[in-house]
Amino acid sequence: MKLYTKGGDKGSTSLIGGERVSKCDCRVEAYGTVDELTAHIGFLADRTMALYADSEPFIDDLKRINSTLMDIEALLAVGSGAEAKVKPLDSSRVEWLEGRIDDLQAQLKPLTSFTIPGGCELTSICHICRTICRRAERCAIAAAREHNIDTNAMVYINRLSDYLYALGRVLCDKMGKSEFIWEP
Numbered sequence: 539m540k541l542y543t544k545g546g547d548k549g550s551t552s553l554i555g556g557e558r559v560s561k562c563d564c565r566v567e568a569y570g571t572v573d574e575l576t577a578h579i580g581f582l583a584d585r586t587m588a589l590y591a592d593s594e595p596f597i598d599d600l601k602r603i604n605s606t607l608m609d610i611e612a613l614l615a616v617g618s619g620a621e622a623k624v625k626p627l628d629s630s631r632v633e634w635l636e637g638r639i640d641d642l643q644a645q646l647k648p649l650t651s652f653t654i655p656g657g658c659e660l661t662s663i664c665h666i667c668r669t670i671c672r673r674a675e676r677c678a679i680a681a682a683r684e685h686n687i688d689t690n691a692m693v694y695i696n697r698l699s700d701y702l703y704a705l706g707r708v709l710c711d712k713m714g715k716s717e718f719i720w721e722p
Contacts, residue, residue: 554612555620564684568677569614572695575670576607582663589660590712596705599638603698606631610691614681627690635697642704646711651719653707658715664706671699 545551550558551566559566583600586593612624655665675695681687710717 553617553620554615554623555617557617557620559617564677564681565614565616568674568681568687569611571670571674571677572607572611572614575667575674576604576611578663578667578670579604579607582660582667585663586660586709590709592712596709599701599705603635603701606694607698610688610694613688613691614678621686626688627694629690632690632693632697635694635701639697639701639704642701642708646704646707651721653717654720656718657710658713660709660713661706661715661717664702664709668699668702668706671695671702675699 546561549561551561551563552558553565579600583597583604586596586600590596606627609624609627613627616624655662675692678687678692678695682692707717
């Protein structure tokens, strides 16, 4: 199989089901931003493995998250009339993510001030992922205004930014570093 098809040389692409749209279509922007997020989460997983000896539970989380994000990309790439070709995201995935957020928060002291990115390399990468996740959410919301986008996919993206924030805080603590506190 060739990596290139030449089908997009004039600025269009096919969605699931064959509908051709501009590469500037809001759905393409949304699944492209989620794709960018998966790449950064992969980088986060690699750096976590390299820098933190007890990283296995976090790596398992990040692999599971990236698998779900691939499913969300497919949901965002559904063209007109092809809704039945991609299964909706099961609500149990959102529930799992919420449980992981709760588990991470239980390991931390409550916040008394806002934190800002930094403190350690892994925390900074988590913040990069978090901000890309927020952009992906904005893109998905824009797509949902024009197209039928799976509700659980939208909720999952929203929760994921919270998970990434909590993960950054936990990793900073586990690395023996101090979070950067915002002092207005």
